[in-house]
Amino acid sequence: MSRVSELRVLWEDGGLAFCRGWFDNVEGEQTSVLVALPASEHPTKSVLDRLAHEYSLRDVLDGERTVRPLELVRDQDRTMLVFKDPGGESFGPSLGTQMEIARFLRVAIAIVEAIGSVHKAGLIHKDIKPTNFLFDSATGAVRLTGFGIASRLPRERQAAPPEVIAGTLAYMAPEQTGRMNRSIDSRSDLYSCGVSFYQMLTGKLPFSATEPAEWIHCHIARQPVAPSAVLNTIPPQLSAIVMRLLAKTADERYQTALGLLADLRRCEAEWTSTGTITPFALGTRDIPDRLIIPERLYGREPETRQLLAAFDRVVAMGTAELVLLSGYSGIGKSSLVNELQKAMVLRHGMFTSGKFDQNKRNIPYATLAQAFQSLVRPLLGKPKVELDQWCEALSEALGQNAQLILQLV
Known part of the structure; x- marks a missing residue:
């Protein structure tokens, strides 16, 4: 039974x-x-x-x-x-209509309190979206669910673009796509929170796409229209908060849920008492409780420019080009090469990589196999018509070597 x-x-x-x-x-x-x-x-x-x-x-x-x-x-x-069962219903079915400002502020504060409690517990949720929040209209309580891909790490680094992206593309932070050469951390959840707030305020997502590659391009390259430009009834200060959450680079977003919460509570207090929100400096109480080191490449600008110039020549001329990069182990060769990922996404290109692992020297062609696998496996999720086109193009390009490559993959 x-x-x-x-x-x-x-x-x-x-x-x-x-x-x-x-x-x-x-x-x-x-x-x-x-x-x-x-x-x-x-x-x-x-x-x-x-x-x-x-x-x-x-x-x-x-x-x-x-x-x-x-x-x-x-x-x-x-x-x-x-x-x-804590009671309440998911926000998912109610999306598509604009939320009244006073209600939005109450709900947004409860959402950020929930996200803050998760971060305090040392978790990155990685799938923040309205569907994963249960709202009890009787008590005003909001509870977060959907921890199936949550991470216990303060930061999570993806060594290469994932073959299958975990999470929901419409709400995903740029660095979570694996194409930004940046780690995932608690600020990734705040970006997804910004997408959710945008949808709650305007009734629609900041971006529209149908294919995974389109969503990735939107999050990395496109700037959303400010909520106050979509609906002039949205206070500019609330719009500015959402746009700060949607910054492409994590260093330019709110750094903590507590900093965001302080600004939202100030907005709610003013809206409740006056029906307006006067402009104020954002993030004055946004102080991280740990040291966050910016993930930038320092002193590699000339090399980065050379790689990007080579990529631009390939795009312009349609010919292949080989660039040899040398250096001691651990000096940052992989990080430098991975800087190409964002440029390739902007051009709707594809990035693949294979690494020579000193612990796998006895495995023939391991590096080539890794590179081909990361290139081919994402194609398997494409529509049949597009997949057939890729199969034909690869077969024509590889010729008699196609079977050899197939055995590697």
């Missing part, structure tokens, strides 16, 4: 269905619960891994501002993550 019964689907997202139902606990009592389970009868390993990972964080999540897992249940060939 199933321990979970009467499931009612609330919403689906990222291969998971989120439901309300009843759960028989170890004492035999029935309690109301939220349940996350695969939306498909044949879930992928990544979907199951997300459920297991969120459950592993149960002792880190406070339960006051987050939805805390109770149990990971494998029941009748299904894997389900069971949460205590």
Whole structure:
């Protein structure tokens, strides 16, 4: 007999269905619960891994501002993550309309309090979006869920562009795409928070795209229209806060949830008392509680210019070019080469890399295989028509060597 019964689907997202139902606990009592389970009868390993990972964080999540897992249940060939039901509904279904300013400020403050509690616990959520917030209209409480890809690290570094991007592209920080040569940290969550605020205020996302490559290009290269320019009823000061959150470079955003919270509370106080928000300097209380070292390349401007110039020549002339880069181990060759990623995204190019690992010297062609794999695997997710075009182009370019490359990949 199933321990979970009467499931009612609330919403689906990222291969998971989120439901309300009843759960028989170890004492035999029935309690109301939220349940996350695969939306498909044949879930992928990544979907199951997300459920297991969120459950592993149960002792880190406070339960006051987050939805805390109770149990990971494998029941009748299904894997389900069971949460205590805090009440409230997801913001997801209500999106598409502009939120009234007073309500926005109340909700935004509660959202940032939840994000701040997660950061204080040493987590980066990495999938902040309205769907992952439960709002209880009776109490005004907001709780954050969706920790399936959260990281325990203060910073997370991607050595190369990921083959499958984890997270939701419409809300993803530029550095989270893996194309910026920058680490993911708590400020990445604040960018996603900015996208959510933009949508709550204007009723639409700051960018519009249909393909993953388009979303990546938007987040890295395009500047959104300010919310106050979309709707003149949005106070310019609120618009400025959102635009600061949406800065392409993490160093130019709010550095902490507490700094953002202080500005939002000041806005709410003024709006409540006067119905207006007078301009003030942003981020005066935005002081990080740890040293954040900017991720910039210092003293490599000439080399960077040479690489970018070579790339520009290839784009302009359509011919291949080889650049040899030498230096001692650990001197920063990979970081220098990875600076090309952003330039390639701006030109809708593709970046691939392979690294000579001193621990894999006995594996033939390991570096070439790594490079080809990171190039080919993202293509597998493209529409069939586009995939067929790539197959034809690669087959024509590789000729008789195609089978050899296929064995490597």
